[in-house]
Amino acid sequence: MEREDFPGEETPLEYQTETGEYNIFGFWMFLGAEIVLFSTLFGTYFVLIYRTASSIPPTEVFSMGLVLVMTFTLLTSSFTSGLAIHEMRLGNVTRMLIWIGITLVLGLGFLGMEIYEFVEYASEGATLATSAYWSSFFLLLGTHGLHVAMGVAWFIIILIQIKMRGLTPATANKTFIASLYWHFLDVIWIFIFTGVYLLRLVIA
Amino acid sequence: MNLDWDEFIVTGEPFIHAGQISILLTTLGIIFVLTYFKKWKWLWKEWVTSVDHRKIGIMYIIASVLMLIRAGVDAMMMRTQLAVPEMPFLGEAQHYNEIFTTHGTIMIIFVATPFLIGLMNVATPLQIGARDVAFPFLNNLSFWTFFWGAMLFNISFVIGGAPDAGWSAYMPLASNDLSPGPGQNFYLLGLQITGIGTLATGINFVVTILKMRAKGMTLMRMPMFTWTTLITSLIIIGAFPILTVALAMQTFDRLWDTAFFTLQDGGMPMMWVNLFWLWGHPEVYIVILPAFGIFSEIITTFARKRLFGYTSMVFAIAAISGLSFLVWVHHFFTMGAGPMVNSFFSISTMAIAIPTGVKIFNWLATLHRGRIQFSVPMVWALGFIPNFTIGGVTGVMLAMAAADYQYHNTYFLVSHFHYVLIAGTIFACFAGTIYWWPKMFGLKLNARLGHWMFWLFMIGFNVCFFPQYFLGLDGMPRRIYTYFPEDGWFGLNFISTVGAFMMGIAFVIFVYNIYYSYRYQPRETTGDPWGGRGRTLEWATSSAVPPHYNFAKIPEVKGQDAFWQMKQDGIDPNEIVEYQDIHMPNNTGNPFIMCVFMFIGGFGLVFHWWPIAIIGAIGIFICMIQRSFSRDNGHIVSAEEVRKEEEGIREGQAHENG
Ligand code: HEM
Ligand SMILES: [Cu+2]
Numbered sequence: 027m028e029r030e031d032f033p034g035e036e037t038p039l040e041y042q043t044e045t046g047e048y049n050i051f052g053f054w055m056f057l058g059a060e061i062v063l064f065s066t067l068f069g070t071y072f073v074l075i076y077r078t079a080s081s082i083p084p085t086e087v088f089s090m091g092l093v094l095v096m097t098f099t100l101l102t103s104s105f106t107s108g109l110a111i112h113e114m115r116l117g118n119v120t121r122m123l124i125w126i127g128i129t130l131v132l133g134l135g136f137l138g139m140e141i142y143e144f145v146e147y148a149s150e151g152a153t154l155a156t157s158a159y160w161s162s163f164f165l166l167l168g169t170h171g172l173h174v175a176m177g178v179a180w181f182i183i184i185l186i187q188i189k190m191r192g193l194t195p196a197t198a199n200k201t202f203i204a205s206l207y208w209h210f211l212d213v214i215w216i217f218i219f220t221g222v223y224l225l226r227l228v229i230a
Numbered sequence: 231m232n233l234d235w236d237e238f239i240v241t242g243e244p245f246i247h248a249g250q251i252s253i254l255l256t257t258l259g260i261i262f263v264l265t266y267f268k269k270w271k272w273l274w275k276e277w278v279t280s281v282d283h284r285k286i287g288i289m290y291i292i293a294s295v296l297m298l299i300r301a302g303v304d305a306m307m308m309r310t311q312l313a314v315p316e317m318p319f320l321g322e323a324q325h326y327n328e329i330f331t332t333h334g335t336i337m338i339i340f341v342a343t344p345f346l347i348g349l350m351n352v353a354t355p356l357q358i359g360a361r362d363v364a365f366p367f368l369n370n371l372s373f374w375t376f377f378w379g380a381m382l383f384n385i386s387f388v389i390g391g392a393p394d395a396g397w398s399a400y401m402p403l404a405s406n407d408l409s410p411g412p413g414q415n416f417y418l419l420g421l422q423i424t425g426i427g428t429l430a431t432g433i434n435f436v437v438t439i440l441k442m443r444a445k446g447m448t449l450m451r452m453p454m455f456t457w458t459t460l461i462t463s464l465i466i467i468g469a470f471p472i473l474t475v476a477l478a479m480q481t482f483d484r485l486w487d488t489a490f491f492t493l494q495d496g497g498m499p500m501m502w503v504n505l506f507w508l509w510g511h512p513e514v515y516i517v518i519l520p521a522f523g524i525f526s527e528i529i530t531t532f533a534r535k536r537l538f539g540y541t542s543m544v545f546a547i548a549a550i551s552g553l554s555f556l557v558w559v560h561h562f563f564t565m566g567a568g569p570m571v572n573s574f575f576s577i578s579t580m581a582i583a584i585p586t587g588v589k590i591f592n593w594l595a596t597l598h599r600g601r602i603q604f605s606v607p608m609v610w611a612l613g614f615i616p617n618f619t620i621g622g623v624t625g626v627m628l629a630m631a632a633a634d635y636q637y638h639n640t641y642f643l644v645s646h647f648h649y650v651l652i653a654g655t656i657f658a659c660f661a662g663t664i665y666w667w668p669k670m671f672g673l674k675l676n677a678r679l680g681h682w683m684f685w686l687f688m689i690g691f692n693v694c695f696f697p698q699y700f701l702g703l704d705g706m707p708r709r710i711y712t713y714f715p716e717d718g719w720f721g722l723n724f725i726s727t728v729g730a731f732m733m734g735i736a737f738v739i740f741v742y743n744i745y746y747s748y749r750y751q752p753r754e755t756t757g758d759p760w761g762g763r764g765r766t767l768e769w770a771t772s773s774a775v776p777p778h779y780n781f782a783k784i785p786e787v788k789g790q791d792a793f794w795q796m797k798q799d800g801i802d803p804n805e806i807v808e809y810q811d812i813h814m815p816n817n818t819g820n821p822f823i824m825c826v827f828m829f830i831g832g833f834g835l836v837f838h839w840w841p842i843a844i845i846g847a848i849g850i851f852i853c854m855i856q857r858s859f860s861r862d863n864g865h866i867v868s869a870e871e872v873r874k875e876e877e878g879i880r881e882g883q884a885h886e887n888g
Contacts, residue, residue, distance in 0.1 A: 047441070048364045048365070048437050048441055051437050051440070051441060052364060052365060052433050052434070052436075052437045055432075055433040055436050055437065055467060056433055058467050058468075059429055059432075059433070059467045059468075059470070059471045060471070062467070062468055062469075062471040062472060063471035063472075063474060063475060066471060066472050066475040066476075066505065067475055070475070070479070070490065070501060070505075073498065073501055074490070074496065074497070074498070074501075077496030077497070077498070078496065079489070079494075079495045079496040081495075154482070154486055154487075154488050155486060155487040155488055155489065155495075156489075156495070157489055157495045157496045158489040158490060158495055158496035158497040158498070159496065161479075161482065161488035161489050161490050161497070162490065165478070165479065165482065165488070165490075183855060183858050183859070187858070187859065191861075196861075200858075
């Protein structure tokens, strides 16, 4: 729609171009699709939750300590990415970059732990092909992990672009969207944490 | 996968050899023609890399028509095989299985869906007074994912072997045990690649419609086709991720021995069936709602009346879209879910008949006392109403769970879904293409040939599919490749085959009409070619073929049927006092290259050739990174240029009229 008052004085940078506005709105739509995607994965996970066949049950391999650390790492990274956007709104490029950097480190840390976790499970005899339960477990967590990896790559690309081009409506827009994505992954993880790990403690 | 070379290239069947030879010859022919006429650069610059919604729409339509021919030939072959008892034509059951699988898959995924998306691309931005879609780059990407996904699916015919587990690919039928070889992998990866693009289209059109409407075009003033595009796009966003996951899981089962759907190790084949139809049922509304939109446009135009019950129409499509997610179990009542579940889904299915009935009523009321002109698009729309109703009524019959035990998986079902899909979607594709042809190509298709095609197709369609209801009631199962004289199915089957060939001939007339019209039909210059009956904004641009920026000046909308209103008020939308600069996106080759890599990656996965798969993946990432770093901000069409172009068009009109 054509708007006469566009862009307004107090419009944040990432919303200042029409493209920027469309991108953000479109990204929300994309997140809608992502919600359906993860819902389907959760759905299958719950359908197959008792179907370990005669393979190793999850209670024997889950290491809650590690999972807790992972959870804190990811939650913190969501917070730091929020701080990055806060600094972006204030126009403090350096601080913003630092917060993005910290987010990245935390994200990589999370990924490292997840890979370690997967390798560990595999060595105890739980792999993608072990049983229906484990297939759905690895697909759900793997999809989330893959998303995190994409998010990390994306933040790196954005970091380079801000270094090269400074904070423009375009780069601000990308950063904002990437941070939306990052928060979304955090929310999904909370569901994984409760629906996959904590639930196991209850229903063992 | 260890394949010998003689297994890699499919051999043995004369049909397949004929297919291989014709593919080779066509490819060589295309290369020759393009080289001879020095058209490579033109093709790349004007089409392949185009981000113009109208050109992308045209490419969608052309590719879908090609796919329609392929799947249509499959249909002819099946009907020939079934024409008489114990027919030796296709040789063996396996071959028949492959043909109904590719026929069904291609018709739904690579014909119906992209054809309608093509029409959405052509018409929707124009209807809302926008210059393009919200994400032109993504739009180009969507098209190429469809194209290369379709190619990946189609080469299974000559390389490696075609899938044979039906378009619904039930497990364990589609597992490695029962579908060995790469055929099913082609299905999985071809659909996966295409699905990405469909999802992107959904997002693109939601944003386009919600954010880019011309001034004054409130939601409740949007043309009906735009409404259906919007709702369809929302269904796409809600349904396609389910397919993505389901396909991924089956791919994993086949490639990496996971156990989602394989009974040993605890998997559940029924989960596939549920997920498939949880996507699959909404998918049939993805291909029917835009068709409803097209017919609404055509009926109002040629009845010269406002759409009766516009608001109830909008609520009806919204209701249908919601219900479409609640009925999926009607596809497998007989699989033993129990009476409570079956009753719920039986009732929810029948509930869809209510909003659909509202729509039929509204169309009839619009026609009532209208000044009807029997143009070619209009006869398609009129033909649609009774035929679709037959399909709908038999659908309600199928929705009765108890009765469904009788006709489930018989020809009754085959007839039902062809009545809704052909009379709904395919009629609409033809009607919409003919209706908007002048907007795409600047001329009208010949009407006499158009009427010939319509009658031949409509009659052929009924001759083909009506007998199948009785075959079904008589117990003829679907997906059988032959039967015996004692079965007593010969007469009706033979009639059915005759009808199929009538439709085939009708299609040939359509193709001939395209050629004929290009040669002999007068060029269209007014921009409002259907006798000045145009009601919506696409008829308000300056010329028959709108310039790439669509509107020199964005029109202002004063009511429903915006252009009609302008005509009533004596406003000429093309009278422009002051021209302005227009910002437009640049063409880009990135999506095409990215999709070629998707094709390569998919091909590698089909044959478990990991290095090739990895090359594909790397290529995709490089394209994404290139895109992220590119600083393409489009270009400005200067006011001066716009003025020149518009004046040129006006001069052409004056020339033509005087
Ligand atoms: C143009 C004329 C057409 C003819 C003569 C035709 C004929 C057939 C035949 C003979 C079958 C196989 C039935 C069986 O053995 O079970 C079939 C299946 C099917 N057709 Fe068509 N068809 C036509 C058009 C279409 C269109 C336009 C669509 C969709 C838009 C479509 C969708 C399907 C589907 C989904 C199946 C089921 C395939 C399966 O069983 O896996 N057909 N058709
Ligand atoms: Cu259904």
